[in-house]
Amino acid sequence: MTLDEIKAKVKPFLFKYIKKPDLKDDEDFFASKLINSLFAMQLVMFIEKEFKIKVEDNDLQIKNFNSIDSISALVTGKLGTQGG
Template identity: 55%
Template sequence: MTTVALTAAERITSFVRGRFPQADLTPDQDIFALGYINSLFAMELVMFIEKTFGVAVPNGELKIDNFRTVAAMSALVGRLDASA
C-alpha cells in the first residue's frame, strides 16, 4: 500500500474545514475576512501548526499576516522547518 503525504496546505485546510465544514477555502482566501477566525481559533491554529509540523512559532512570527491565508501559514511552516 502506498501512502501519499499531505502537503502543509492540505493539512491546514483540513484542520480549518474540520472546525468550519462550510468553509470552501482556496489557498489565498483571507480566513479572517471570511469571519472564520476569532482570537481563540487563532491560538488553536498556532498550536495546531506547532504540534502537526514539529515547529515552534516564535513571538516575532505571531503576526496576523502569517495566519491570514492557508498559503501564508504554509509559507510560515516552510520557513520554520528550514530554520530548525
C-alpha cells in the same frame, strides 16, 4: 516536506473550524470573520504539534496566519530554519 504536503495537513484542520468548503488557498479567513476567539491559539498549537516547530513572538504577523497559503509559507520557512 513540500508545500502541497503541508497544505494537505493544514486544510483538514482549517475546514474543521471554517465551514466554507470553497475557501481558496489565498483567501483571508480572518478578515471574513469565519472563526471564533479561541481559533487563533488553536491554530498556533496545531502548527506546532503537527509540524514540530515553535511559533515565536516575532512570527506574530497576521500575514503569517490568515490564509492557507500564508500558513503553509510560514511552516515552510520554519521547517527550513528549525528542522522538524
